[in-house]
Amino acid sequence: MIRHNPEKNRVVAPPGDAKDRLLLAAGQEFAEKGYEAATVRDICLAAGVNVAAVNYYFGDKKRLYIESVKHAHRERVRQVPEPDWPAGTAAARKLHDFIGNMLERMLGFGQPPWQVRLMLREVLQPTEACRELVEDYFRPHFELLVSILGELTGDAVDAPRLRRIALSVIGQCFLYRAAGDVVGMLVPEDERHDLHSLGQLTDHIAAFTLAAVGAGPSLAPAASHRRGPPAEPAAS
Amino acid sequence: MIRHNPEKNRVVAPPGDAKDRLLLAAGQEFAEKGYEAATVRDICLAAGVNVAAVNYYFGDKKRLYIESVKHAHRERVRQVPEPDWPAGTAAARKLHDFIGNMLERMLGFGQPPWQVRLMLREVLQPTEACRELVEDYFRPHFELLVSILGELTGDAVDAPRLRRIALSVIGQCFLYRAAGDVVGMLVPEDERHDLHSLGQLTDHIAAFTLAAVGAGPSLAPAASHRRGPPAEPAAS
DNA sequence: GGCCGTTTGAAACGAGCGCTTGAAACGAAT
DNA sequence: ATTCGTTTCAAGCGCTCGTTTCAAACGGCC
Numbered sequence A, B: 001m002i003r004h005n006p007e008k009n010r011v012v013a014p015p016g017d018a019k020d021r022l023l024l025a026a027g028q029e030f031a032e033k034g035y036e037a038a039t040v041r042d043i044c045l046a047a048g049v050n051v052a053a054v055n056y057y058f059g060d061k062k063r064l065y066i067e068s069v070k071h072a073h074r075e076r077v078r079q080v081p082e083p084d085w086p087a088g089t090a091a092a093r094k095l096h097d098f099i100g101n102m103l104e105r106m107l108g109f110g111q112p113p114w115q116v117r118l119m120l121r122e123v124l125q126p127t128e129a130c131r132e133l134v135e136d137y138f139r140p141h142f143e144l145l146v147s148i149l150g151e152l153t154g155d156a157v158d159a160p161r162l163r164r165i166a167l168s169v170i171g172q173c174f175l176y177r178a179a180g181d182v183v184g185m186l187v188p189e190d191e192r193h194d195l196h197s198l199g200q201l202t203d204h205i206a207a208f209t210l211a212a213v214g215a216g217p218s219l220a221p222a223a224s225h226r227r228g229p230p231a232e233p234a235a236s
Numbered sequence C: 001g002g003c004c005g006t007t008t009g010a011a012a013c014g015a016g017c018g019c020t021t022g023a024a025a026c027g028a029a030t
Numbered sequence D: 001a002t003t004c005g006t007t008t009c010a011a012g013c014g015c016t017c018g019t020t021t022c023a024a025a026c027g028g029c030c
Helices: A018-037 A040-047 A052-058 A061-079 A091-107 A114-124 A129-152 A159-178 A180-186 A189-195 A198-212 B018-037 B040-047 B052-058 B061-079 B091-107 B114-124 B129-152 B159-178 B180-186 B189-195 B198-212
Strands: none
Touching (some): A018 A052, A018 A114, A018 B018, A040 A052, A052 A061, A061 A129, A091 A198, A114 A159, A159 A180, A159 B180, A159 B189, A159 B198, A180 B159, A189 A198, A198 B159, B018 B052, B018 B114, B040 B052, B040 B061, B061 B129, B114 B129, B114 B159, B129 B159, B159 B180, B159 B198, B180 B189
16 A cells, blocks of 8 residues: 555655654654653654654554554564573573573663663553553563572472562663663773673673572682571561 | 741742752652653742742753752752661671661652652663762762672672672662562562562562572572582583 | 842743644556 | 545644743842
8 A cells, every 4th residue: 555666755765664664763762762852753754754644653642652662562572582492401501591681682782772771661660551561571581580490499489489589680680771871880990891791790690599599609609618607687 | 038028928838948949849840750741830830939930040940950859869868877787787687787778768668759769760861960979879888788798708709799799789679669560560469568568578688698698598498408519500 | 218139920932842734646446 | 547545745733841031029238
């Protein structure tokens, strides 16, 4: 229905239908500036379409926003599939890979980061599009992490505590995505590169978590031998 | 200089100078809606002052924003002082208290949460006011946490790794502040209350961290006795 | 009282916003 | 060739925004 003679397109016109270009440009603009600050004029300029196209295809700005979030979400799912291990893979290895995968998805090295930024906005201040995002995208990964942790602890830990441990893992990764700038200000200049290196970050968080659940060596080599009274467990 | 006859105040006029009322109302509005979405008209309406007062006292909207962030920050420092322990307090107890203190500051039970929300916005998307916030407010707490962790590990861990561990602690707390809504969606209904209870959250994060650095029991009671080969340490 | 610097007030300015409009341009069917 | 539904366009509508303006009201001082 669309697709005129390609050599007669008036504008610079990136590839794709006007609707797709609109979704793409909207996602980038909304991710960069937020819903309020982004303007439909700028979005349409970037997409190479007329402002009326927003009203034509989506009705209004709000529905354009919701659709662009869903679109970015679907794209991200397609780009970064869940890891898949051969049967019999050690749980510790799975955890390490999972953390690396999650960090790569969050910090998004190699991929355009605007999709994650868009989702981050939904996480921090949920709108209508958030519930769908959680059910379709976050929950499967969360459940996978919980199952890995269950396997790791030999099913000796009950589900609520497993979920809390999973949230501890996610929190460690999430900090670098959400507060990366502040984290960068808190560490000395020369550590900054290592801190944001995917490999070293993965190793640290995996080691920290494995040690916490008793499936790996403690992070304090000298401290592990003074295992008498656990230094007063600090009851609440 | 200000202070007319108090019984002649024309508007509802909450207590304080017009400038202070403006700072307070601006902080609340900016925290709630963000810089772009908040309007000077609404702020002035809430403060009970004329719109011209913004230009008179602060010049423009941007400077009003920066001053309101600094103001909120100063207020918060006054409200929640750093914990102070008697000499000889066990490091594990200090860590537990520190985490509880940080969670209380972040989740802000009992205090109006808008100040934290305002600072959170700066963390997630830093503006000019952010650097001051980090140096005056975050860094002292961060350094304190690092020193506690150093004490806890008996100085057997080098500074860069200590900093990474500190960030792991902060990340665990930060998740509940920044992504509390999504966290609530991921856990079953009946766990939600426990999950956001300050005491249980503090206990979990403290126990998780103590176990990770080898200063406390593992979180997986049954797993700690099968301490032979650590289930393949998942080399990178 | 008369004056002065400071503070408050109502009104309006220009700019930019989201959204609408009516017509033109197009491919496909007749 | 004409018609039709679909898609694109420039222009402008009404509105709200941040900011400015100018005059009135005030306390302190001579």
